[in-house]
Amino acid sequence: AQSVTQPDIHITVSEGASLELRCNYSYGATPYLFWYVQSPGQGLQLLLKYFSGDTLVQGIKGFEAEFKRSQSSFNLRKPSVHWSDAAEYFCAVKDNYGQNFVFGPGTRLSVLP
Amino acid sequence: ETGVTQSPTHLIKTRGQQVTLRCSSQSGHNTVSWYQQALGQGPQFIFQYYREEENGRGNFPPRFSGLQFPNYSSELNVNALELDDSALYLCASSLVDDRFYGYTFGSGTRLTVV
Numbered sequence: 001a002q003s004v005t006q007p008d009i010h011i012t013v014s015e016g017a018s019l020e021l022r023c024n025y026s027y028g029a030t031p032y033l034f035w036y037v038q039s040p041g042q043g044l045q046l047l048l049k050y051f052s053g054d055t056l057v058q059g060i061k062g063f064e065a066e067f068k069r070s071q072s073s074f075n076l077r078k079p080s081v082h083w084s085d086a087a088e089y090f091c092a093v094k095d096n097y098g099q100n101f102v103f104g105p106g107t108r109l110s111v112l113p
Numbered sequence: 114e115t116g117v118t119q120s121p122t123h124l125i126k127t128r129g130q131q132v133t134l135r136c137s138s139q140s141g142h143n144t145v146s147w148y149q150q151a152l153g154q155g156p157q158f159i160f161q162y163y164r165e166e167e168n169g170r171g172n173f174p175p176r177f178s179g180l181q182f183p184n185y186s187s188e189l190n191v192n193a194l195e196l197d198d199s200a201l202y203l204c205a206s207s208l209v210d211d212r213f214y215g216y217t218f219g220s221g222t223r224l225t226v227v
Contacts, residue, residue: 032213099163100158101158102158103157
């Protein structure tokens with residue numbers, strides 16, 4: 001069965017610092033990969049997605065992610081974090097034949113002023 | 114372009130009762146999925162509907178059921194509510210044809226079972 005792990009439950013960074021959130025997945029083929037952000041009490045907003053092609057994907061709000069097949073990873077990065085980036089971040093995988101997403105447990109990001 | 118809308122936003126029910134949650138898909142989308150997100154966890158797939166039929170189901174008991182209507186809106190019904198059913202329920206819609214375009218999520222319904 002597919003699975004997604006996000007090793008960091010909670011990360012705290014200072015405003016203006018760089019950020020990297022880790023995501024590892026288990027899947028036999030190349031999956032469709034996603035990063036979503038969730039503010040408290042809100043639904044999920046898509047940051048970026050990877051289907052195929054260039055392994056470095058640009059998203060909204062200055063985020064990017066890199067797909068590394070050899071490491072089964074899809075880490076999310078941002079060069080300079082803003083206070084408004086404080087939220088919960090979820091990595092998700094959808095296989096090419098099924099219809100559902102498998103989400104990771106999430107990483108909560110706190111931003112210090 | 115309208116997004117995915119869910120109603121109600123918050124709901125409190127008593128254990129043993131039944132509940133119906135509603136979702137209006139994004140315009141042009143023909144598929145709807147439901148997810149349960151318990152506090153502090155990632156969303157868990159409940160089921161998906163395509164052309165008014167269930168098209169995939171996660172590890173949820175039969176007391177979780179759904180409907181999709183001709184206008185692609187959807188309902189999630191939960192019978193015999195248990196305390197562990199307290200969660201944020203998310204609806205997601207998508208256009209499914211020969212390609213996959215991604216899902217659009219609603220803001221969710223917060224269900225509290227007491």
